[in-house]
Amino acid sequence: MKKLFNTLVISTMVLLTACGGGGNEAKPADNGGQQQQPAASAGGSVTLKVGHTLADTSHYQKGLEKFKELVESKTNGAIKIEIFPNGSLGGERDMIEGLNVGSIDMVLTSTGPMSGFVSEVTVVDLPFLFRDADHAHKVLDGEVGTELRSKVESTMGVKTLGWWENGYRNVTNNSHPVTKPEDLKGFKIRTMENDIHMDSFKALGAQPTPMAFTELFTALQQGTIDAEENPVPIIMTSRFYEVQKYLSMTRHFYSPSLLMMSQAKFDALTPDQQKAIEEAAIEAGKFERDTVAEMEIQYLEELKAKGMEIIEPDMQPFVDAVKPVYEKYEPQFGKELIDKIRNTQ
Numbered sequence: 001m002k003k004l005f006n007t008l009v010i011s012t013m014v015l016l017t018a019c020g021g022g023g024n025e026a027k028p029a030d031n032g033g034q035q036q037q038p039a040a041s042a043g044g045s046v047t048l049k050v051g052h053t054l055a056d057t058s059h060y061q062k063g064l065e066k067f068k069e070l071v072e073s074k075t076n077g078a079i080k081i082e083i084f085p086n087g088s089l090g091g092e093r094d095m096i097e098g099l100n101v102g103s104i105d106m107v108l109t110s111t112g113p114m115s116g117f118v119s120e121v122t123v124v125d126l127p128f129l130f131r132d133a134d135h136a137h138k139v140l141d142g143e144v145g146t147e148l149r150s151k152v153e154s155t156m157g158v159k160t161l162g163w164w165e166n167g168y169r170n171v172t173n174n175s176h177p178v179t180k181p182e183d184l185k186g187f188k189i190r191t192m193e194n195d196i197h198m199d200s201f202k203a204l205g206a207q208p209t210p211m212a213f214t215e216l217f218t219a220l221q222q223g224t225i226d227a228e229e230n231p232v233p234i235i236m237t238s239r240f241y242e243v244q245k246y247l248s249m250t251r252h253f254y255s256p257s258l259l260m261m262s263q264a265k266f267d268a269l270t271p272d273q274q275k276a277i278e279e280a281a282i283e284a285g286k287f288e289r290d291t292v293a294e295m296e297i298q299y300l301e302e303l304k305a306k307g308m309e310i311i312e313p314d315m316q317p318f319v320d321a322v323k324p325v326y327e328k329y330e331p332q333f334g335k336e337l338i339d340k341i342r343n344t345q
């Protein structure tokens, strides 16, 4: 009887495995734990979800809405883009990690939190590195930017679709006007999870507190931090004017952004669809950069009207104060690369 029972159990297990295995064999191979979606050419449509941490009125959102419009038009709807703002898919670091494990299709993120993934890319986060946004665009859209994208792709195994823009970062606080580095002394200032940003504010005499963007508004509201630094479009669209009184136009970091995609999801598309995605990313990226420039002018006036006190400090003392940051990081990035970036015309 026992022998018969064992035989029945083993047979059942073999039968179930065979069915399960056949089913698995029919599906595309797993890729890092994710099932590749069949290419839309199979007749179905593919929906790609893109996450970001900013408000649904932000420059990221506007750029991604343009990207959505272009992709859906170029593929006649075979690819649909769904945008998830407000950190609804997680903070930037979480979403970057999600690209590799298959939980995130696409992310628009600043390079700030990428220091833990690809240290080379954070050369762009050095203080006062770029003369202005036009200089930054020339560097990022040229040889240096292309090499940095390749480094991100080879190190992280993700697909980069283009350099977009977060913008020049400025210091806000609730205590007093910041007109010189000494005014930052002792400030608990939230920074991105980025060593260069933290070292820069230490050199300025502040106490940097790394924190995901998704936690920032609450921390400002509760007063657990004194200050933060972000571009004007974010100070407006994330309503920091409600919890910060002073805005000092330090423009201490130019913050670029990268639109990135799961490599497996990209590989699952047809060549024509891949071309459409890449073209749309470049075109929408240019639109997004223009949106940042427009928002910076428009929102500065609106922030004043909302009661923020805007300060235009003399920046030379700040530039002098962060010189030790270059002494520390030049060996890592190489003087040649830093000079190449600075000398780009």
Ligand code: EAX
Binding pocket: 053, 054, 092, 109, 110, 112, 166, 192, 212, 213, 229, 230, 231, 234, 255
């Ligand atoms: O990338 O974390 C930040 O302050 C960034 O500016 C924001 O997440 C947009």
